[in-house]
């Protein structure tokens with residue numbers, strides 16, 4: 001758990017057995033069972049790809065996500081079953097569960113913490129009239145009694161539950177025991193509303209949310225309860241305090257609309273943020289049609305009119321595109337529309353109506369053809385919001401790169417690089433990482449020439465003139481910054497974990513290594529703006545636009561990072 005061996009966390013507190021060395025050691029050898037040790041999503045994808053149709057895959061939610069990646073289906077909308085009551089049963093020991101229960105109480109949901117001695121003696125009972133009620137075990141659990149306590153807790157819960165009661169069950173043993181008491185032998189999963197929180201329906205039609213006890217932040221249970229609460233049909237599970245994100249549609253002739261539609265419908269996105277598309281509703285409908293999806297695409301006048309239910313996409317409809325705009329063809333009309341979506345989004349962000357902007361790709365040629373002479377979103381947003389200098393950062397789980405120069409020719413880039421610009425870029429990168437929780441980021445700075453000039457062998461001393469003074473200054477201030485490094489080696493070193501951030505001198509130096517990691521991995525973040533802006537790290541892909549084959553992973557990840565930045569303490 002978060003780099004701490006499981007048996008050293010308080011999650012192991014209720015176990016009597018010694019922690020096993022591995023899953024294989026815990027399970028033992030069973031004929032026909034293969035145990036695969038994985039360390040990455042790529043490993044999971046390989047496992048799924050190599051399994052045959054009669055393989056039963058058993059694993060965590062990440063395995064399920066890998067199955068969904070390889071066999072994508074259409075999002076399904078399944079309304080929460082009508083019910084007068086929701087019962088939350090928390091059978092998990094651990095400080096995380098305790099913090100989540102405190103948050104339920106903060107939302108005026110009664111939490112009954114049952115005394116273990118009363119439970120074991122069969123004397124515990126609860127009478128409550130609230131529409132949502134939570135049951136948990138008080139204090140710490142003696143491992144010797146844990147199974148009996150869960151069983152007694154399930155007995156108490158079962159007495160509060162009628163045929164239509166909706167349930168939230170945390171912890172596998174708790175869930176199994178409560179469902180056994182109710183005679184529920186089968187759950188049909190409908191969707192995941194937060195990491196590990198699976199909404200299912202029972203054969204009798206009630207809604208059940210199951211989730212590992214250790215998962216979720218402190219608001220997680222409160223958000224799930226809000227989702228199930230009667231008369232909350234307009235609330236998505238996690239929308240309580242979720243940030244609003246203005247999601248600009250980009251160039252309507254490109255793949256923007258067809259990556260936006262599945263991303264907004266993705267239940268994970270709905271659990272992270274409240275996205276409102278700034279674009280053209282009719283184009284989104286066409287894109288949905290291309291994908292064979294039938295979402296409810298609803299035009300809203302303002303952010304506060306948006307409603308967040310599964311299957312609905314809220315759009316501030318600027319209605320700028322003709323119905324017959326060709327997919328994949330350069331169009332000044334689409335270029336102008338893309339500009340307008342950004343303009344409106346930046347106004348909403350500056351006014352505080354949204355907490356972040358997330359952008360689908362625009363086509364720089366189309367933007368220029370429409371008379372908007374900006375190299376890209378980065379410079380356009382800096383202009384619209386009135387910020388003099390910003391930096392482009394690419395962020396992936398494995399590698400983060402900030403660029404000293406971006407959309408200018410290589411000769412111009414080399415001419416533009418100077419110690420002041422290098423210093424300010426490193427500072428912006430450093431501050432962005434500090435704000436995202438890394439108090440002392442390790443940063444590696446690339447050189448310009450091959451092998452960072454190889455001590456004067458290549459180039460004209462650019463490293464010494466343009467980079468070394470900035471690095472020396474920042475090191476003297478105490479920053480953990482190294483360089484200039486040969487760029488090829490810098491990325492290798494960062495890939496194995498030596499650096500949290502690489503400072504690239506020009507566009508392709510930073511973009512190439514990130515794009516090798518895959519189209520779904522990279523997110524482009526504008527650093528230095530007073531508002532949060534993230535973006536997909538792919539372009540308009542005119543070659544595949546309108547064909548329904550574009551991958552939406554980068555869009556999903558861009559929304560995730562927008563939401564994460566918006567809920568951290570400060571803007572980047």
Ligand SMILES: NC(=O)C1=CN([C@@H]2O[C@H](COP(=O)(O)OP(=O)(O)OC[C@H]3O[C@@H](n4cnc5c(N)ncnc54)[C@H](O)[C@@H]3O)[C@@H](O)[C@H]2O)C=CC1
Nearest residue numbers: 361362363364365535536537538539540541543544550551
């Ligand atoms: N955030 C933004 O607004 C960005 C805009 N662009 C702009 O996009 C336009 C086209 O740029 P290109 O260099 O051609 O790059 P591109 O990313 O549009 O396409 C490069 C290749 O990747 C494929 N591809 C891109 N995204 C994909 C996806 N989601 N799923 C599957 N395949 C995908 C394309 O089919 C193409 O083969 C240019 O005007 C460029 O400036 C480029 C990058 C980012």
Ligand SMILES: NCC(=O)COP(=O)(O)O
Nearest residue numbers: 375376377378379524535
């Ligand atoms: N290479 C990244 C890119 O072209 C996106 O630029 P921007 O539109 O985010 O400025």
